[in-house]
Amino acid sequence: MAKILEIENLQTQFFTSAGTVRAVDGITYTVNRGETVAIVGESGCGKSVSALSILRLIPDPPGRVVGGSIRFMGMDILALSDAEIRKVRGRRIAMVFQEPMTSLNPVLTIGRQLTETLEHHLGMAREAANARAAELLGMVGISDPERRLTQYPHHLSGGMRQRVMIAMALSCEPELIIADEPTTALDVTIQAQILELMRDLTKRLGVALIIITHNLGVVARYADRVNVMYAGKIIEQGSALQIYHQPSHPYTLGLLKSVPRLDQPRKEKLDPIQGQPPDLTRLGAGCAFRPRCRYAVERCANEIPALEPVSEGHTSACWQKDSLDQPLRDAS
Amino acid sequence: MYNYIIKRLILTIPTLFGAAVLVFVLMRLVPGDVCEVRMAGFGTFADPEAIEICRENLGLNDPVLVQFGQVMWGYLTLDLGVSMWTGQPIVDEIGLRFQLSLEIAILATLVAILIAIPLGTISAIKQDTWIDYVVRAFSIAGIAMPSFWLGIMIILGLLITTQALFGTPWMPPIVYVSPFEDPLGNLAQVFWPAVATGYRYSAVATRMTRSTLLEVLREDYVRTARAKGLLEKIIINRHALKNAMLPVVTIFGIEFAFLIGGLVVTEQVFNLNGLGKLFVESVLTLDFTMTQQLVMLVVVIFVFMNFLVDLLYAWLDPRIRYG
Numbered sequence: 001m002a003k004i005l006e007i008e009n010l011q012t013q014f015f016t017s018a019g020t021v022r023a024v025d026g027i028t029y030t031v032n033r034g035e036t037v038a039i040v041g042e043s044g045c046g047k048s049v050s051a052l053s054i055l056r057l058i059p060d061p062p063g064r065v066v067g068g069s070i071r072f073m074g075m076d077i078l079a080l081s082d083a084e085i086r087k088v089r090g091r092r093i094a095m096v097f098q099e100p101m102t103s104l105n106p107v108l109t110i111g112r113q114l115t116e117t118l119e120h121h122l123g124m125a126r127e128a129a130n131a132r133a134a135e136l137l138g139m140v141g142i143s144d145p146e147r148r149l150t151q152y153p154h155h156l157s158g159g160m161r162q163r164v165m166i167a168m169a170l171s172c173e174p175e176l177i178i179a180d181e182p183t184t185a186l187d188v189t190i191q192a193q194i195l196e197l198m199r200d201l202t203k204r205l206g207v208a209l210i211i212i213t214h215n216l217g218v219v220a221r222y223a224d225r226v227n228v229m230y231a232g233k234i235i236e237q238g239s240a241l242q243i244y245h246q247p248s249h250p251y252t253l254g255l256l257k258s259v260p261r262l263d264q265p266r267k268e269k270l271d272p273i274q275g276q277p278p279d280l281t282r283l284g285a286g287c288a289f290r291p292r293c294r295y296a297v298e299r300c301a302n303e304i305p306a307l308e309p310v311s312e313g314h315t316s317a318c319w320q321k322d323s324l325d326q327p328l329r330d331a332s
Numbered sequence: 333m334y335n336y337i338i339k340r341l342i343l344t345i346p347t348l349f350g351a352a353v354l355v356f357v358l359m360r361l362v363p364g365d366v367c368e369v370r371m372a373g374f375g376t377f378a379d380p381e382a383i384e385i386c387r388e389n390l391g392l393n394d395p396v397l398v399q400f401g402q403v404m405w406g407y408l409t410l411d412l413g414v415s416m417w418t419g420q421p422i423v424d425e426i427g428l429r430f431q432l433s434l435e436i437a438i439l440a441t442l443v444a445i446l447i448a449i450p451l452g453t454i455s456a457i458k459q460d461t462w463i464d465y466v467v468r469a470f471s472i473a474g475i476a477m478p479s480f481w482l483g484i485m486i487i488l489g490l491l492i493t494t495q496a497l498f499g500t501p502w503m504p505p506i507v508y509v510s511p512f513e514d515p516l517g518n519l520a521q522v523f524w525p526a527v528a529t530g531y532r533y534s535a536v537a538t539r540m541t542r543s544t545l546l547e548v549l550r551e552d553y554v555r556t557a558r559a560k561g562l563l564e565k566i567i568i569n570r571h572a573l574k575n576a577m578l579p580v581v582t583i584f585g586i587e588f589a590f591l592i593g594g595l596v597v598t599e600q601v602f603n604l605n606g607l608g609k610l611f612v613e614s615v616l617t618l619d620f621t622m623t624q625q626l627v628m629l630v631v632v633i634f635v636f637m638n639f640l641v642d643l644l645y646a647w648l649d650p651r652i653r654y655g
């Protein structure tokens with residue numbers, strides 16, 4: 001399969017008065033043409049920062065990509081000039097953000113916000129751009145698109161706005177869409193609709209998708225491959241099936257136990273992970289998950305485990321990965 | 333929309349009435365009156381009988397409520413009365429100066445907008461660089477400099493540079509010419525005072541533009557615009573500035589009303605016969621009627637500007653609807 005995005009040892013840090021925040025601390029993953037890759041993890045583990053780094057949207061100051069490489073379609077993203085990266089943004093890699101309420105400009109019409117990318121990237125004339133915008137709105141399931149074009153974001157519900165964001169992301173037919181928690185702010189029923197829509201459209205148009213979420217349920221249904229992040233690092237990588245049925249990191253295990261599973265009888269109580277994620281300004285010598293880990297051994301305090309294969313296409317960064325008890329594996 | 337305008341107009345009546353009562357009462361709390369000022373103003377002996385006659389003639393001996401009733405009746409019949417000091421109709425006295433003051437106020441506001449919005453924007457974009465510091469120093473200087481000093485500096489500067497360039501010193505003409513008769517001559521006269529005041533009044537707006545723009549640039553929708561690959565110029569102009577303009581518009585609206593009657597010192601320095609000067613004179617001579625109408629004029633302009641600002645709000649921000 002053709003790799004379109006290769007991220008290697010990416011490191012992004014924020015230089016604040018409280019110290020250096022190692023928000024993304026050496027992550028490596030790839031995205032193939034047309035596939036959906038999920039990034040999962042608790043709040044604050046660096047998911048958004050890793051995504052924003054890809055488009056070089058980290059606010060500088062205080063943040064900066066300090067190491068690693070990002071290759072997209074053969075381009076070295078970190079070496080592009082400002083003008084070149086602008087030709088990637090929105091045109092070849094598009095983003096959908098978490099908050100549909102605040103991510104659209106309140107004083108511009110939906111139409112203007114859709115047409116501006118078409119005019120800017122594709123050089124369309126106003127008329128053509130308007131027609132295309134209406135077509136895009138129809139594609140994301142918005143009825144009466146012509147009228148919607150003249151409306152402002154506050155006329156639309158949250159789910160509708162997120163559809164507009166998706167239409168915007170699709171407008172220039174990018175190769176990759178990064179969706180940063182696209183449904184977190186929405187009602188449960190709407191969440192499912194939006195996720196279905198994204199899956200259908202990306203599959204139909206052959207667009208690759210990086211979907212960021214803290215909901216493993218989303219992962220199981222919509223992702224091909226999964227990266228589990230903890231404290232700025234990827235601690236487990238694998239296909240959705242592997243992650244779901246053979247979790248090989250205590251953190252992944254904990255995440256799975258903390259969400260209700262529809263495919264299994266409710267025999268166990270939900271069991272959220274105890275403790276708080278570490279302060280990213282002072283990460284110690286050992287495994288960052290150690291203070292919260294039930295399986296920790298002495299080695300975990302001194303050496304940071306690297307991602308090592310568990311099985312074909314499945315890696316985990318845990319010294320104890322082979323001796324975890326597997327309640328979920330048994331159950332399946 | 334028409335309903336809204338009518339509602340607003342009706343709501344201004346209590347405001348105007350309150351202002352009218354307030355000035356009326358405050359003026360009469362000051363000891364003395366126009367007759368005393370006229371006849372014994374410089375500490376000279378005055379015939380009490382003459383003062384009494386003067387008061388009788390001007391109606392100052394009528395019961396206060398009667399006087400107040402006359403003022404109110406005047407408003408209802410659109411008759412602003414005569415000045416107690418000059419005996420001339422107030423409409424003429426104000427009309428003579430209003431055009432000049434209005435012109436300077438409009439021009440000064442334009443100058444302030446032209447200074448504040450570009451400078452505030454640059455300052456925000458280049459936050460914490462030397463450009464930002466220079467802009468901030470420039471606008472602080474606008475507030476810190478006394479306006480008479482700035483005015484004198486401008487006049488001196490004009491005299492010196494024209495002397496050096498053309499051999500003869502030039503300064504703005506003093507006698508007012510209407511822009512409809514002699515646009516250039518008029519501009520030569522009002523341009524410099526407008527620059528002096530506009531610069532001063534741009535300071536607050538510059539800082540406001542800078543700070544709201546900085547806030548707006550942190551908004552999610554600006555990040556969205558960046559993620560779309562738009563040019564920074566478009567992000568600022570189309571996405572950020574319109575959102576940042578609301579508080580700035582308010583400042584300009586409020587300042588404008590003040591500019592109409594508040595340019596006492598600038599008028600003095602540039603030797604202009606404007607409303608500010610008339611204001612001071614009418615207060616000093618205890619010219620009750622004139623002061624009353626001048627204050628009311630400023631109040632009316634203030635109310636009108638507020639209304640205009642509200643309409644601008646609705647135009648800038650589609651979420652605001654008046655119905």
Ligand SMILES: Nc1ncnc2c1ncn2[C@@H]1O[C@H](COP(=O)(O)OP(=O)(O)OP(=O)(O)O)[C@@H](O)[C@H]1O
Pocket residue numbers: 014016021023041042043044045046047048049050059062063214280
């Ligand atoms: N502008 C910034 N300045 C300083 N620190 C920042 C900044 N942006 C993010 N961080 C830090 O980087 C870390 C990772 O943040 P990030 O937003 O990527 O988390 P996340 O995984 O997306 O969480 P969430 O699920 O809440 O969105 C956090 O500890 C955060 O405090």
Ligand SMILES: [Mg+2]
Pocket residue numbers: 047048049180181
């Ligand atoms: Mg996030």
